[in-house]
Amino acid sequence: MEPLIPPALRARLGEFRLASPRAQGGQGYGQHPSRSRGSGLEFAQYRAYEPGDELRQVDWKLYARSDRFFVREAERDSPLTCWVLVDASASMGQADEARPQWTRLDAARQLAAAVFALALRQGDRFGLMAVNGGGVRLMAAGGGPRQRDRCELELRALQAEGAWPAEAVLRPVWERARAGDLVVMVGDGFDEAAIALAERLAAARREIVFVQLLTAGERDFAFRGGRRFVDPETGASLLADGEAARAEFLARFAQAQAALAARLAAAGVRHATWYLDEGADVPLARLFPARGPRAAGR
Amino acid sequence: MNFGLLAPMGLLALGALLLPILLHLARRTPQRRTEFAALRWLAARLRPRRRIRVEEPWLLLLRLLLVACVALLLAQPVWTRLEGGRPWVLVHPALAADAARAAIDCPPKDCEWHWLSPAFPALDEARPAARPPVASLLREADATLPTGTRLQVVVPSELEGVDAERPRLAREVGWKILPTPGAATARAPASTAFTLAIRGAADAPGRRYLRAAARANGWTLDEAGEATPAAGVGAVAWLDATPVPPALLDWARKGGTVWLAAGADAATADARDAWHDAPAVWRDARGEAVARERALGRGRLLRWQQALQPEALPLLLEPAFARGLAETLQPPAADTQRAPAEALRPRLGGARYTPPPRPLDGWLVALALALFAIERLLATRRGRSLAA
Numbered sequence: 001m002e003p004l005i006p007p008a009l010r011a012r013l014g015e016f017r018l019a020s021p022r023a024q025g026g027q028g029y030g031q032h033p034s035r036s037r038g039s040g041l042e043f044a045q046y047r048a049y050e051p052g053d054e055l056r057q058v059d060w061k062l063y064a065r066s067d068r069f070f071v072r073e074a075e076r077d078s079p080l081t082c083w084v085l086v087d088a089s090a091s092m093g094q095a096d097e098a099r100p101q102w103t104r105l106d107a108a109r110q111l112a113a114a115v116f117a118l119a120l121r122q123g124d125r126f127g128l129m130a131v132n133g134g135g136v137r138l139m140a141a142g143g144g145p146r147q148r149d150r151c152e153l154e155l156r157a158l159q160a161e162g163a164w165p166a167e168a169v170l171r172p173v174w175e176r177a178r179a180g181d182l183v184v185m186v187g188d189g190f191d192e193a194a195i196a197l198a199e200r201l202a203a204a205r206r207e208i209v210f211v212q213l214l215t216a217g218e219r220d221f222a223f224r225g226g227r228r229f230v231d232p233e234t235g236a237s238l239l240a241d242g243e244a245a246r247a248e249f250l251a252r253f254a255q256a257q258a259a260l261a262a263r264l265a266a267a268g269v270r271h272a273t274w275y276l277d278e279g280a281d282v283p284l285a286r287l288f289p290a291r292g293p294r295a296a297g298r
Numbered sequence: 299m300n301f302g303l304l305a306p307m308g309l310l311a312l313g314a315l316l317l318p319i320l321l322h323l324a325r326r327t328p329q330r331r332t333e334f335a336a337l338r339w340l341a342a343r344l345r346p347r348r349r350i351r352v353e354e355p356w357l358l359l360l361r362l363l364l365v366a367c368v369a370l371l372l373a374q375p376v377w378t379r380l381e382g383g384r385p386w387v388l389v390h391p392a393l394a395a396d397a398a399r400a401a402i403d404c405p406p407k408d409c410e411w412h413w414l415s416p417a418f419p420a421l422d423e424a425r426p427a428a429r430p431p432v433a434s435l436l437r438e439a440d441a442t443l444p445t446g447t448r449l450q451v452v453v454p455s456e457l458e459g460v461d462a463e464r465p466r467l468a469r470e471v472g473w474k475i476l477p478t479p480g481a482a483t484a485r486a487p488a489s490t491a492f493t494l495a496i497r498g499a500a501d502a503p504g505r506r507y508l509r510a511a512a513r514a515n516g517w518t519l520d521e522a523g524e525a526t527p528a529a530g531v532g533a534v535a536w537l538d539a540t541p542v543p544p545a546l547l548d549w550a551r552k553g554g555t556v557w558l559a560a561g562a563d564a565a566t567a568d569a570r571d572a573w574h575d576a577p578a579v580w581r582d583a584r585g586e587a588v589a590r591e592r593a594l595g596r597g598r599l600l601r602w603q604q605a606l607q608p609e610a611l612p613l614l615l616e617p618a619f620a621r622g623l624a625e626t627l628q629p630p631a632a633d634t635q636r637a638p639a640e641a642l643r644p645r646l647g648g649a650r651y652t653p654p655p656r657p658l659d660g661w662l663v664a665l666a667l668a669l670f671a672i673e674r675l676l677a678t679r680r681g682r683s684l685a686a
Contacts (some may be wrong), residue, residue: 091335190335218336226345228329231337238342239329243342252339 004113004152009280016281017290018118020080020182020207032240048072081141083177083275084112085166087187087194088132090232093160096276097223104213108186110280111211112155115184116148118288125174128154131194133162135169138176154275163233173197179205180217186211189260198265208269209287212260216277217251221246300378302655303651308373314370318361324351360673376655387449388414390457391426391538398452401476414451430672433461436644441651454478455638460637466648471644492628495520495527498537504559504606504614508535511620533557533627537606551595555627558601560610573601579646580626582613589626595607600626 005013049058049069059072086108095103112128119126120143129153141147177183183201187194189212200266201225202208216222223242230237257273264271272283303309315459334340352358388407389398398421401409411421415430418439432453439449450472494512496505496519504522512519520531526545533555533631536542542556550556578587579600588611592599613619 050323054515094333094335097332106617188335190338223332226329227332227335227339229332232333232335234337236337239344240339240342241345244345245341248343249336249340252341253336256339297446 001156004109004118004155008112009110009114010117012120012281013114013117015290016114016118016284016287016288018080018115018122018124018182020082020165020180042074044073046072054145080122081118081178081181081215082115082119082126083141083183084115084128085173085183085185085187086125086128086130087164087185087191088110088130088158088160089164089191090133090161091188091190091267092213093232094215096217098216102213102276102281103157103160104276105187107213107274107276107280109155110284111274112184112188113152116151116285120131120145120148126151127175129176130154130158131165131170131173132158132160133165134262136172138172140176164193167193170197173201174204177201177206182205182207182209184209184211186213187198189192190211195263197262198264198269202269204268208267210264210269210271211283211287212271212273214273214275216275221249221276249258299381302376302378304374304376304655304657306373308371309371310368311372312366314365314542318365319352319357322354322361323350324359325351333549347493356675360669360676364558364666365674367662367669371662371666373661375658377658378653378655379444381444381446383410383444383447385450386439387411387436387445388418388449388458388608389421390414390432390453391428391430392454392478393394393423397476401452401474402450408597409450409461409604414453414552429459431459432457432642433459433465436467436471437648438463438533439647440469440471442653444653445469448472448475452476455639456636457632457639458636460642464642465644467644467646468564468648468650470646473506473639491518492516493518493520494532494627495531495534496526496537497525497534497595498559502559502606504535504537504602505645507606507614507619508537511623514620515624527554546593548597550597553596555597556594556599557627558599560605567574576601578603580622583618588613588622596614602653624647663682 003010010109031059046059047063047070049071053071056219057071057073059070062070062072063066086105088105088108092104093110095101095106116126116128123143125141125143126147128137128139130137137154137158139147139151142150183206185198185208187196187210189195189210189263200211221242226241228237228239261271270287272286274280333431385408386403387398387402387404389395389411391413395411398571402409404411412418413421413423413426413431414435415426416435418435419426436451443449445468449469452474453476455475455477492515494508494542496508496515509521516531521526525543526549530563531554534546534549536546537559539559539561542558546556572592573590576590576592578589579591580588585604585627589600589602592601602611606614613622
């Protein structure tokens, strides 16, 4: 069984770091900066003593120098819960003509496994949610290598089938992904319901990151000769000649993608496009750089 | 080099050239099934019908060549070689090879040297038998060699085995005569000494005529011997009606001549009809057979067709009888096959033979097979979607 993360990607995992600007404190010790103030290791500020503060937080050396009482505040680090929401509808089973064994679902699996490895390394908790025609398959969040193995087994068992289900089926998503969690959504962005879910999750204070998987065919439309194009989700088909339909498709598709990007940006969803002929490091470097600008609101 | 077709109607098969062209014409696009999720942004745009296009022109060309090859094979192409190679020099076996090479200055790389002998062996091989049929060989060489090949013949001063006229050939032949002193064999003189033995009754009717003719020819007569003639007798005339004794027949088988009377049978086994088909060796002025001849072992049997009496054979009373007898019993030894070489210089005027055309089938079959192999390789390569 081949590893989900190829060795080249695994060697580069140190360049990435999962981070969420909305991380909340109060749930234990972790490596993420949070807004909550309290005892911790890193110094944040001094403030005046108010009745009710704990005496051990008073900085006595400062009192000795200034004869007034000041409380030393530190940043409280807290853990992050990271969810990977995989779109496993039928459109994810499409692959490029040049590489028919590498479907969008295979790429999504690889990205999910990379995110889990990152979370494991950072000591965060992680879980998996997969949505396909059969409903939502859930792996509850947890930490540690056993959780990673459970998630990996679940990833391997995924099949791309069916269409995006109705809203009622998606209730477990809302129940599990709490406010402040990081949700990495991996899909192709063609389902309107999926985009709506992302928008609503973002509005409900979940940190959403959307990785859009597109094939090289959708980017270049390099089909030649007459084809019968078939939509795997709806089953609709269309007769077209590759060269003749190219320009128009590229124009309309670019327009639609621009509209999608604008919509996601307006909703506050961070968005990266990943083409199937690139490596997984491209979206990871875009979204989770290790030395990138720190999240706002620290 | 002349190319031709033995069966030009085979070229009608070139009509099959149309088939690969029709197959390779670009058809309505074959509509390969392609999974495509972004269908809603795709519009149905079919390629506009343009002018006639062929798919895979190189494969089409290969197939056209193959069909043309097969059609040409059906038409049976042949080629004839007209211009010749190196000049030929034919040497009569009566001459020595070195003398011939010295006489004609043509090194082996410029000329082909052969013996003037059946199958024209090369000059380097052993000298063949000394009496080749010269005229026949000259005609054969003239007919089989290509038209442009120069021919030279080296002959001694006297030739044997020639025809009665100068050979007529279709090309100019260089006729080189090497004088060979003392090579002319002495002609065997025609000897006139002949002994005729007559056996039979003393009053046999033909005896006096045979005796008279023998005396006229100057022959020796042997009339009173035994049945088996003594040595030196040329011919025995048997005038009796009794069958010929077997001893005489044995003598005839060894090379003698026995002349039977009209009613005589050679042996009891011979039927009278056997003489009906025997060739006539002596005909009179009117063309009727006077005597017929049959071979017997190494000798021969002759038989008068009529009784030896003037009423039946008026020729007996004419002077031509003695001459005819002499000619029959003593064929002239004139050697009409010997002549001086100068008199036999070939002349032009013979029929020109074109060499038989050689078929090109082998080459064409090899070419067709090679083309077929390449076409199969190209048609079944991995990149091609329809391996047909």
